[in-house]
Amino acid sequence: MADEPKDVAAGPPAGEPAKPAEPAKPVAPAAPAATPAAAVPKPAAPPKAPVPAPVDAMGEPLVAALAAAVPGAVLGARKMVGQTTVTLAPDKLVEACRHLKDEDTFTFLVDLTAVDWKERDPRFDVVYWLHSFARGNERVRLKVGVPDGAPCPTVSGVWETANWMEREVFDLFGIAFEGHPDLRRILTWDGFQGHPLRKDFPVEGIDTGAAIYPDRYPEGGGPGPGDKNRKTVS
Amino acid sequence: MSEIVGTVGTVGAVEDSGDTMLGLREMELNFGPQHPSTHGVLRIVLKVDGERIVSARPDIGYLHRGTEKLFETETYPMVIPHTDRLDYVAAATNNHAYVLVVEKLLGLEIPKRAQYIRVVLDEMQRVSSHLLWLATAAIDLGAITPFFYTFREREVILDLFEDYCGARLTLNCMRVGGLQEELTPGWIEKLRAFTEDLGSKIDEYEDLLTENRIWKERTIGVGILNTERCIAWGVTGPPLRAAGFKWDVRRAIPYECYPELDFEIPVGKNADTYDRYLVRIAELRQSRRILLQCCDWLTANPTGEIRGKVPRVIKPPVGDAYASVESPKGELGFYLVSSGGNKPYRLRVRPPSFINLQALPEMARGHMVSDLVAIIGTIDIVLGEVDR
Numbered sequence: 078m079a080d081e082p083k084d085v086a087a088g089p090p091a092g093e094p095a096k097p098a099e100p101a102k103p104v105a106p107a108a109p110a111a112t113p114a115a116a117v118p119k120p121a122a123p124p125k126a127p128v129p130a131p132v133d134a135m136g137e138p139l140v141a142a143l144a145a146a147v148p149g150a151v152l153g154a155r156k157m158v159g160q161t162t163v164t165l166a167p168d169k170l171v172e173a174c175r176h177l178k179d180e181d182t183f184t185f186l187v188d189l190t191a192v193d194w195k196e197r198d199p200r201f202d203v204v205y206w207l208h209s210f211a212r213g214n215e216r217v218r219l220k221v222g223v224p225d226g227a228p229c230p231t232v233s234g235v236w237e238t239a240n241w242m243e244r245e246v247f248d249l250f251g252i253a254f255e256g257h258p259d260l261r262r263i264l265t266w267d268g269f270q271g272h273p274l275r276k277d278f279p280v281e282g283i284d285t286g287a288a289i290y291p292d293r294y295p296e297g298g299g300p301g302p303g304d305k306n307r308k309t310v311s
Numbered sequence: 312m313s314e315i316v317g318t319v320g321t322v323g324a325v326e327d328s329g330d331t332m333l334g335l336r337e338m339e340l341n342f343g344p345q346h347p348s349t350h351g352v353l354r355i356v357l358k359v360d361g362e363r364i365v366s367a368r369p370d371i372g373y374l375h376r377g378t379e380k381l382f383e384t385e386t387y388p389m390v391i392p393h394t395d396r397l398d399y400v401a402a403a404t405n406n407h408a409y410v411l412v413v414e415k416l417l418g419l420e421i422p423k424r425a426q427y428i429r430v431v432l433d434e435m436q437r438v439s440s441h442l443l444w445l446a447t448a449a450i451d452l453g454a455i456t457p458f459f460y461t462f463r464e465r466e467v468i469l470d471l472f473e474d475y476c477g478a479r480l481t482l483n484c485m486r487v488g489g490l491q492e493e494l495t496p497g498w499i500e501k502l503r504a505f506t507e508d509l510g511s512k513i514d515e516y517e518d519l520l521t522e523n524r525i526w527k528e529r530t531i532g533v534g535i536l537n538t539e540r541c542i543a544w545g546v547t548g549p550p551l552r553a554a555g556f557k558w559d560v561r562r563a564i565p566y567e568c569y570p571e572l573d574f575e576i577p578v579g580k581n582a583d584t585y586d587r588y589l590v591r592i593a594e595l596r597q598s599r600r601i602l603l604q605c606c607d608w609l610t611a612n613p614t615g616e617i618r619g620k621v622p623r624v625i626k627p628p629v630g631d632a633y634a635s636v637e638s639p640k641g642e643l644g645f646y647l648v649s650s651g652g653n654k655p656y657r658l659r660v661r662p663p664s665f666i667n668l669q670a671l672p673e674m675a676r677g678h679m680v681s682d683l684v685a686i687i688g689t690i691d692i693v694l695g696e697v698d699r
Contacts, residue, residue, distance in 0.1 A: 128417075128418060128628045129415075129416060129417075129418045129628060129630065129632075130628065130630070131630055157630045157631070157632065158415050158416060158418070158630070158632045160631075160632060160633060162631070184542050184543075185542050185545065186545055187545070187635075187642070187644065187661065188633070188644060188646060188659070188661040190646060190657075190659040192648050192656070192657045193657070204631075204646070206633055206644075206646070206661075210542075210558065214563045214564055216564075216633075218631075218633070236543065236545070237543045237544055238543065238544050238545030238666060238669060240669065241665065241666070241669045242666075249379075262372075263371065263372060264371065264372040264375040264698060264699070265372060265375065266372065273377055273380055274379060274380055278380075280380060280381070280383075280384050282377075
């Protein structure tokens with residue numbers, strides 16, 4: 078929680094509103110801030126490995142090919158610790174994914190998740206991690222910015238495995254996937270109120286009794302006065 | 312029919328449909344969540360036509376503890392014990408995947424000796440996880456004896472873990488940058504004695520099952536999932552290799568000292584439950600090979616650093632990274648988003664059990680209810696990882 082101001086600062090670089098050409102720029106000032114802290118404990122550590130920092134990756138062949146094949150899809154690209162992240166426009170997401178799968182052999186969707194940046198607009202990043210067996214186990218990460226309350230197009234039609242992953246993101250972040258065949262909660266139960274992985278959801282949890290039976294349990298949770306389930310402390 | 316309803320679960324909604332096996336109506340029944348063969352709390356809503364499964368819909372989340380939310384409240388070293396509790400029968404690989412991603416974002420170098428000890432822990436964990444799988448999968452199909460045999464060996468591994476780090480299951484044995492503890496005196500010799508012995512023990516399991524007619528009848532042709540469907544569902548690990556696809560994170564995206572080790576990736580060809588059994592048995596033998604090589608190396612290099620130069624306060628730079636290991640269940644990955652603070656801003660687990668379980672409806676369709684038990688067993692899920 079103490080990290081909050083920094084979180085906000087860290088949010089924008091990943092998002093789509095950054096200038097498409099150089100999304101790496103806003104990160105650069107933040108990176109040196111971490112360096113002194115890391116160097117404190119050992120004064121005798123100057124010749125250590127440099128701290129990884131993102132670099133622009135718009136020139137990568139894969140990114141350039143994608144930008145040419147699906148105009149308007151690529152908003153930015155950067156590379157960090159050898160992993161390429163491509164920021165996509167939400168409305169071109171499915172088209173770009175289909176291109177990556179069919180033309181660039183990214184047949185395996187490794188993972189799909191989301192990140193809540195709370196005060197940034199768009200609030201969420203939905204993150205996809207693709208793998209190509211044919212390109213020598215090459216991997217690429219895709220990101221789309223999704224505002225709070227707005228739907229994100231589903232990729233479950235491209236990779237079937239996205240089905241449960243998108244359900245999980247829907248459950249825990251409250252991002253609705255447009256066109257998903259079976260968008261239900263998966264880890265919490267039907268009728269649960271709230272989305273636990275949002276930053277504003279309390280870590281200590283909520284009163285689930287009230288969440289399941291909002292009409293039976295008064296505001297603030299717990300059984301009401303006339304309820305036979307009410308436990309009294311004598 | 313009434314017998315099955317009695318033992319498996321309760322009758323749910325009933326639905327009319329014209330042409331069914333027994334000329335009866337299709338029936339919906341609950342398999343679990345409290346059923347021994349679900350290996351935890353997994354509920355599967357079955358639609359059956361007589362004994363035949365028309366559709367199977369897994370219902371998960373009974374063990375959801377909000378682990379990913381908890382990660383965000385803990386500092387980087389404090390996260391490690393939480394990872395033990397994901398796939399709680401393979402804690403070392405969970406620890407490993409997590410420390411790898413933090414090291415990747417920090418740009419840390421890991422001393423060679425620490426790499427070898429990590430690989431030893433991983434492979435011991437793989438053996439113990441596969442032994443547990445073999446025991447439970449066999450007992451689900453009525454073969455009780457393998458359980459006693461495999462637990463005999465698993466016990467030795469757990470004792471070795473206890474010797475090394477004090478814990479038997481939730482090991483908490485790795486640290487960012489290396490390891491906390493050096494091996495205890497005489498540990499490598501004990502491990503070598505066990506490992507050399509393991510080959511004949513695996514032969515014993517094979518004697519019990521590989522040519523066992525009942526085992527073969529219950530597993531051959533059951534729960535087929537070919538390579539193409541495996542990749543479509545994101546299935547990794549032994550089920551993918553049993554389909555004949557030679558892919559293993561240890562070779563595909565090498566980490567630690569695996570490139571220096573000599574081992575093969577066993578594959579099957581029929582993509583059924585029996586082949587998945589054969590693949591796991593072969594993996595036991597390959598893990599044994601790796602362990603022997605590591606024993607040799609560690610005996611030849613008895614001293615050395617076990618922890619790299621790690622800052623006292625771990626604060627990875629702003630950015631994100633993903634790292635994965637080959638866990639006994641498949642590709643286990645962690646996706647870390649750092650905001651520069653001393654706690655992960657977001658830490659996502661790529662849980663192989665969760666993703667592999669997604670293929671269950673397709674594998675179970677058309678089979679008998681009793682085959683479902685074999686199919687759940689063959690995916691090798693751990694509900695702690697499915698539900699997190």
